[in-house]
Amino acid sequence: MRxxxxxxxxxxxxxxxxxxxxxxxxxxxxxxxxxAFSLANFRKFMVHPEAVNTFVYSIGIAIITTLxxxxxxxxxxxxxxxxxFNTPKTMxxxxxxxxxxxxxxxxxxxxxxxxxxxxxLGEGALIFGMIYNFLPFMIYPIxxxxxxxxxxxxxxxxxxxxxxxxxxxxxxxPLSMPGVMSxxxxxxxxTVSTFAIAELxxxxxxxxxxxxxxxxxxxxxxxxxxxxxxxxLILIGVTILFTNEEDSASNEGGGVI
Amino acid sequence: MxxxxxxxxxxxxxxxxxxxxxxxxxxFSFTEAKVLGNWTGFSTKLYSSLFAGGVQRSLVSALGNTFxxxxxxxxxxxxxxxxxxxxxxxxxxxPRQIMNFTNAxxxxxxxxxxxxxxxxxFVSFGISQGFTTVVLAHIAFCTPYVxxxxxxxxxxxxxxxxxxxxxxxxxxFQALHKVILPEIRPGMISGFILAFTLSIDxxxxxxxxIGNEGLETLSTFIYxxxxxxxxxxxxxxxxxxxxxxxxxxxxxxxxRAEKSKSE
Numbered sequence: 355m356r357x358x359x360x361x362x363x364x365x366x367x368x369x370x371x372x373x374x375x376x377x378x379x380x381x382x383x384x385x386x387x388x389x390a391f392s393l394a395n396f397r398k399f400m401v402h403p404e405a406v407n408t409f410v411y412s413i414g415i416a417i418i419t420t421l422x423x424x425x426x427x428x429x430x431x432x433x434x435x436x437x438x439f440n441t442p443k444t445m446x447x448x449x450x451x452x453x454x455x456x457x458x459x460x461x462x463x464x465x466x467x468x469x470x471x472x473x474x475l476g477e478g479a480l481i482f483g484m485i486y487n488f489l490p491f492m493i494y495p496i497x498x499x500x501x502x503x504x505x506x507x508x509x510x511x512x513x514x515x516x517x518x519x520x521x522x523x524x525x526x527x528p529l530s531m532p533g534v535m536s537x538x539x540x541x542x543x544x545t546v547s548t549f550a551i552a553e554l555x556x557x558x559x560x561x562x563x564x565x566x567x568x569x570x571x572x573x574x575x576x577x578x579x580x581x582x583x584x585x586x587l588i589l590i591g592v593t594i595l596f597t598n599e600e601d602s603a604s605n606e607g608g609g610v611i
Numbered sequence: 612m613x614x615x616x617x618x619x620x621x622x623x624x625x626x627x628x629x630x631x632x633x634x635x636x637x638x639f640s641f642t643e644a645k646v647l648g649n650w651t652g653f654s655t656k657l658y659s660s661l662f663a664g665g666v667q668r669s670l671v672s673a674l675g676n677t678f679x680x681x682x683x684x685x686x687x688x689x690x691x692x693x694x695x696x697x698x699x700x701x702x703x704x705x706p707r708q709i710m711n712f713t714n715a716x717x718x719x720x721x722x723x724x725x726x727x728x729x730x731x732x733f734v735s736f737g738i739s740q741g742f743t744t745v746v747l748a749h750i751a752f753c754t755p756y757v758x759x760x761x762x763x764x765x766x767x768x769x770x771x772x773x774x775x776x777x778x779x780x781x782x783x784f785q786a787l788h789k790v791i792l793p794e795i796r797p798g799m800i801s802g803f804i805l806a807f808t809l810s811i812d813x814x815x816x817x818x819x820x821i822g823n824e825g826l827e828t829l830s831t832f833i834y835x836x837x838x839x840x841x842x843x844x845x846x847x848x849x850x851x852x853x854x855x856x857x858x859x860x861x862x863x864x865x866x867r868a869e870k871s872k873s874e
Contacts, residue, residue: 360698361710364691364754368713371751375728376716378735430625433618445622447865452629454857456812458833459850463632466647470635486629547721550814554837564723571727571819576734583727590721 379587382580395581405566409585412563416546419484420492423541424534426485427492431533432526434493435500446497453490460487461551475557483555484545491540499533500526535597543590633854640847647847658848670845673832680742680828681810684749689803691750692757693795699758700765714759717752725752726819733820740822748820749810756809757802764798765791 386392399405433439434446452460464483468475503526511525549564563586570579635647640658644651661670699710717725729748733740768791776786814830821831836843 356701358698358701358703360694361702361706362698364695364698364758365710367691367751367754368710371729371732371747372713372716375725375732378731379724379728382731426625430622433622439615439618441619441622443865444862447861448626449629451858451861452633454808454812454861455633455850455854456814456830456833458814458830458837459636459846459853460632462833462837462846463636463850466635466639467632469647486632489629543721547723549723550818550834567723567727568818571730576731579727580731583724586721587724590719590724594719 376587379580379583382577383584384581385577387577395578396585398578399581399585405582408561408566409563411560412546413589415480415484415562416542418481419488419545420538420542422481422485423489423492424537427489427537428496428534431493431496431500435497435503449493450490452486453494457487457551458554461554465554475555476559477556479555480552480560483551484548487551488541488545491544492537495536495540496530496533499530503529539594539597542593546589547586633850636847637851637854640851643844645844647844657844661845661848669827670832670843670849673827673829674849676742676827677811677829680745680749681807683746684753684810685803685806687746687750688753688757688806689799692754692802693761693799695754696758696761696765696795696798697791700762714755716755718755718759722752722813722815723819726816729816730819739824740820741824741826744820744822745817745826745828748816749813752813752816753806753809756805757799760802760805761795761798764795768794 383395384391384393386394430449434441434449461483464479464486465475468479468482473479507529508521508525511521516524547564548562549568552560552562552565563582567579567582567586570576570582639647639650641653641655642650643654643656695710695714699707699714702710726748729744729751730740732738733744738744773786773790776790777783781789811829814834817828818831818834821828827835833846836846
């Protein structure tokens with residue numbers, strides 16, 4: 355048997371468990387309960403202010419979380435990767451470790467912390483919980499690109515008379531852009547699509563778009579739920595395309611230098 | 612000197628912030644109070660009742676299911692993914708691109724979309740949801756990671772060695788067993804570990820594929836528990852044990868990796 359044929363079992367598996375399910379989302383989104391073609395699901399979303407508001411609100415929360423993770427995470431990744439600060443490798447492990455703890459346990463721990471400090475659960479707890487949950491996903495990719503960066507480029511910039519600020523803005527930051535971009539995707543995507551976490555952190559007071567999707571699927575509204583999923587899928591696709599483009603553009607910039 | 616101090620202080624403050632919630636849980640796992648935040652004196656009662664079974668039987672069975680699912684899903688993913696990686700590696704460029712793209716979908720996609728799509732698959736074909744559907748769903752999102760960890764080992768391998776084994780009279784199976792397998796084994800092991808942890812951690816895909824016949828994993832148990840309002844006190848010692856185990860494991864692995872690098 356030729357070895358390229360070894361692809362066949364996995365190709366069949368992918369066809370059944372990855373491609374078909376995604377096509378089913380599209381099929382359900384564009385049909386009504388009887389199976390006839392219909393745009394009613396999308397029309398329902400458009401005229402349903404609560405669903406639209408939840409969608410916009412979720413994107414807003416995701417943007418705030420992503421920016422906060424970037425502002426907090428970049429310096430941390432920079433310090434961890436810079437040999438001048440000589441941080442032990444165990445320190446890096448400590449920053450990545452929370453990624454391996456069950457997300458619900460992490461969320462409940464946040465609820466416990468807010469209860470313990472007598473702080474009210476609500477928007478503040480929601481944003482803190484999101485940052486707490488997803489900060490490692492920002493630090494890790496940035497740390498990785500900074501780690502692999504060619505140090506001689508920094509030395510060259512210094513030799514050519516750049517001050518530390520210029521070195522950072524013109525050399526280090528552009529070189530770390532691929533890491534920043536994958537960090538943004540890795541934080542934005544789970545934040546915008548999350549469910550369950552928001553209910554726990556706000557005592558059911560704030561609903562995110564993921565919860566709307568889940569509720570509709572649970573209540574048997576498969577067609578509407580599929581349409582909402584498709585809208586989220588498009589949002590995710592656009593995010594990935596956008597960040598990939600930035601990524602390749604910055605690579606080209608690096609090539610020109 | 613000053614910048615060095617500020618940098619170190621910044622890292623420690625961030626770590627303190629990241630770890631404060633889990634620390635609170637750890638501290639309050641050593642007291643009996645039903646509500647978290649009430650300190651009613653030091654006690655290890657929660658730890659003993661966690662292992663005593665009885666009231667907490669459902670929690671223990673949820674933990675058992677979680678491990679069983681992770682073990683099966685990781686094993687199947689590792690076999691399926693390794694065979695697939697060898698196949699994909701030998702494909703011509705066009706089909707290889709298609710396979711690589713499809714392989715990346717479950718990794719790029721949001722968990723909830725994967726969950727909803729698999730839910731629709733199972734209900735459309737009238738498959739009743741339970742243990743098997745959860746395992747299938749976990750294999751679907753774990754295998755891509757195995758393929759990605761085996762592939763670099765294949766790229767590094769000298770393909771002439773396989774041909775040489777065949778020329779020297781080895782059957783294709785022997786060549787696979789004696790030449791390819793030892794080369795890709797480290798990739799298979801790290802793929803397995805990754806698949807195992809991903810499966811244990813998963814909540815979003817599981818909740819859509821687990822059905823409603825009473826099957827629980829750790830994630831769905833915690834979710835159901837939290838929605839009822841009160842968090843089962845025994846979850847505090849359980850979280851503590853999971854956390855400390857993972858911490859020790861990761862630090863040991865890291866130290867070993869550093870040691871083997873310096874040797």
